Amino acid sequence: MPSLYVHIPFCVRKCEYCDFYSEAAGERDIDRYLVALECEFTLRYPDGIAPETVFLGGGTPTRLSAEQLRTLGEIFKRRVDLSRCIEFTCEINPGTLTPEKADALVALGVDRASFGVQSFNPDFLKSLGRIYEVGTPPQAVAMARAAGITRVSMDLMFALPGQNLTQLRDDLHQALSFGTEHLSLYALTYEDDTPLTRDLQSGKVQPCPEELERAMFSTVGDFCAKSGLQRYEVSNFARPGAECRHNLVYWRVGEWAGLGAGAHSMLDHEIIENAADHKAYADALEAGKLPFVRREKLTVGRQVETLLLMALRLDEGVEVARLDALIGEKFTARAADALETLTRQGLIECGAHLRCTDRGLMVLDSVILEIACVLDRTTALPA
C-alpha cells in the first residue's frame, strides 16, 4: 500500500518567502474542503487505504479549529486503516497550536510533530513574516508532548538575510534543547513571485553571501553531528532510527497517494496532480469527479531522472542495481563519462550505491545535470 499524504491548503496568513499554494480562507471554505476531502478518499479508495506512513501537511494543518480537526479525525476513522501505520506526522505551525488541538491530533492518530519554527530569533521571525512570538515554539512543543506526541522534529531556515554564523548556531542550539530527534534545516530559497524575492530584486534585502551560505551548510552538518543527529538527506538530520519514514518514501521514489488540493501522488510510475485551488478542488468532487489536473506516466528515462533527482539527495544515495534494472543495461557503463569526471572531482562515490560526497551534495543540481545529460547522449530508453 502506498504512503498517504493529506494536504491542508490553509494558512493564517502568507509568509514572505512562501510560494507554496495555500490560502487564507473562511471557516465555511474549510468545512466544505473537509467534505470534499472525504469524497476524494471515497472515490479513490472505496475500500479504504492502509498506509504505512501518513503525513498531514500544508499550508497549516493546525490552522483548522479543534472542531475541524476532530471532523478530520472522523474522516480518518471512516476511511483510513492505521493498523499498519508506523509513523503519522503532522506539520505544526507553533503559533496555531492549542492543547485542545493537540488532543484532536492525537485522536487523529498523529504520533510525530514537525514544527515549522524557522528561527528562534525575533528579527528573523518578523522578516520572514511568521505569525508567532519567540516564546511560542517552546509552549507549542510542551503542548504536543503533554498531549502524548512523543516524536518531535523542527524546521529551521538558514542563510537568512543578515544572519551570521553565531545566530545560526544559537538557533540550532535552541532547536535541539527540546529533545528534538529530527531537524529539517533549509537554506532560504528565493522563489519566484514572493514578497521576499521582490525585496531582493529591489535591493531591500541583501542575500546571504555565497561563501557564508557554504559555511553555514557545513556548520549545520557539524553541529548536528556533534549532537548525535546525522545528515541523511541534503536538508534533513536525525538521531539514528529517527529519520522521517514518510519522506524517505519520496526520496527513494516509492509510492504515495497525495490527497487534498494541490497534492501529488506517485502510483505505479504515474504522477497525479490535484487541482491546487481549494475551490476548484471542492467543485470537482462535489460534481462527483476526481480533482486531477495532470497525470503523467513516467517513461523509463523520466523514471531514471526522477530517481536520481530524489535519491541522490540521500546520504545512502541510490542503489546502482536499481538503475541497471530500470535502464536494462549497465548504468555505470552508460554514464561512465560523467561518473569518472565527477568521481575525479571528488563529488560522488560509486560502488553498490551511487552517492554524493559532502562536497557533491552542496552542488547536487550540477551533479545530476551532468549525469542526466550523459545518459541522454548514450541511452535510447524505451518511451
Next chain:
Amino acid sequence: MAEYPLSNIRNFSIIAHIDHGKSTLADRLLQSSAAFDQRKLREQTMDSMDLERERGITIKAKAIALPMVIRGENYLFNLIDTPGHVDFGYEVSRAMHACEGALLLVDTTQGIQAQTVANMYQAINADLTVIPLANKVDMVASRYEETVAEMHQVFGIKEEEVIKCSGKTGIGVPEILEAIVDRIPPPKGDRDNPLTALIFDAVYDDYRGVVLYVRIRDGFLEPRQKIAMMATGKEFEVLEVGVARMGLIKQPVLETGCVGYVVCGVKSIQDVGIGDTITLASSKDVVKPLPGYKKPQPMVYAGIYPTQASDFENLRKGLQKLSLSDSSFTYVPEQSGALGHGFRCGYLGLLHMDIVQERLERESGLELVMTAPNVHYEILTPKGEVVKIERAADLPDPSQYEEIREPIVRLNVITPTDSIGDVIKLSLERRGLYQNQEHLGQGRAMLTFKMPLSEIIFDYFDRLKSITHGYGTMDYELIGFEAADLVKVRIMVAAEDVDALAMIVHKQFAESRSRKVLIKLKDEIPRHLFVIALQAAVGGKIIAAERIGSVGKNVTAKCYGGDVSRKRKLLEKQKKGKARMKMIGGVEVPQEAFLSILQVDNED
C-alpha cells in the same frame, strides 16, 4: 511622361552630413512636383525601407524623376537622395556620376560637419555645380549667419550663393527650384550618337528581378534593344525602361540625359558591374566606356554563425537573398572550432555591418552569433607575395612572414575648439598621426590625422562623441596599407584556443585589450564544477589570465510534499540551457559570451 528637350532636364543629387535634412528636403521637392499625388503623401517618402524609417536614416541612395513647372515652363528634375553616413560614402560618389549638380545642405543648427567636407570635395572632383543651402532655418537654434560665414571660410562659397531654407516648413523651396534651373547646367549628349549609359545603382525587385539605375549620356534606351555591358561583354535584351517616383513608372523610352531604370533579364545583382557602361550590342566595339567608378571594397570583416548548427543552410539562403538587394557586402563560408560552420562577411563599415545583421535576423528569422569585427591585413611572405588576412585566426606564425600591414585612413574630425586637446590626445593614443588643423570660425576646427582603421572601428567614434559632448563628427577615407608592430593574441579557455576570439592588435594594446576580453568572458561563462583558466597569449607567452571559480553551492534546499515534477522541470530547463552552449575545452560557453565580446566597452 511628356518629352523634354535636353535643355529642360536637370540631374542633381542632394548631399549633406548625416541628418542635415536631405530626405526631408527631397520629400518637399517631390511635393512641389507637377505630378505629385497628394493622396499618396506619407511622412518620409524618400526613406522607404522599414529599417530606414525606424532608424530615421537613409541607407540607399534613391533616384526620382520629377516633372516640374518653373516660371510656366516644363522641366524634368532627376533627383538622387543620398545617405549621409560615412559607411555609405560610395553611394554618394556613384550618385554624383549621374548628375551635373548637387544641392549641398548644411544644417544651420550644427554648421559644417565632417561629411559635409567629404561630400563637398567629392562634388568638386566630380565637376558638379554645387548649390549651397543653409537648412533648418526654422529652428530656434539655427545660426544662419555663422553657417554662411563658415561655408565661405571652408569652401570659399559666396554669401549670395547660399539659399536660406527649411525642408520642414518649405522656406526657400521656390528659390531652390529656380536655382536648380538657373545654375545647374542641362545634361550634354547627343541622341544620334550610339547609346552610352552609366549604371550607377542596381536593386532587386520581387516582380521585375534586377533593376538597373542608369544615366543616359548619348543615345536612348527602349524595350527590345539588344544591349551589352562593356566591362563584361555580356549581352541582354531590354525588357522595360522607366523612371522612379514613388514606385517605378514604365516609359516607352529613356532619352539622352535622363536618369531612369532598365530591366533586361539580369539574374543576380552580383552580376551587375556598377559603374559599368551599357551600350548597344551592335556598337560595343566602337564606343568608349564612360569614366567608371570602382566597386567599394569591404572595410571590416566579421563572422556570422547560426545559433543552431542545423540553420547553416538557412543562413546561406538568407545571405544570398540579402545580397540580391545589397551588393556591397561579401560573404564566404568559414569554419570555426568554437562556433562551427558560418560565414565571414565583409562590410563597408560598422553601421553597414549592423544593418546587414539586423536585416538578416529580421528577414530570415534566424538566431545568429556574430564575432567581433576586424579590419583585414596584408602579410608579405618571404617569397615577396602579399597575402590578404581576413581573420585573426588565419594569421600564421610570425616566422612565416616578413611583415604585416594594416589599412590606414585619412581621418577628418570636426570638433569644438575647446575639445581639440582631447581629440588630439585620443587620436595619438589610438596610434594616430597628427597632420593638420584648420579653424572653421564659430569656435570649431577641423583636425586631420593619419590613423590605422582598426583603431577607428575599435571604438574611436564612441570615444570621440563622448569627449566632444556629442559635437564631434568624423569622416575617413582609405589611403593605403602600412607595416606595423601587430601581434596575434590567442584567447584560451581551459587551455584550449578559441579561434573565434583571436585578435590582431598592436603590441602596445595587446595586454590591456586581452584583459578586457577575459573579464568579459569571466562575466559570461557560468561557473562549472571545476575551476576554469582563462588566458590570453601572444605566441607561447601568456600576457593576461583570469580564473572562474567552481560552483560553490547549487542544490535545491527543499523538496515539497512529494512534488517531483517541479524538480524535473528545473532539470529540463537546465538541460535545454546546456544544449545551447558551445563546448570549448570541456567548458560550456554560452552564445552570449561571443556577442558580449562585441560590446566590450573600450575604456583604455
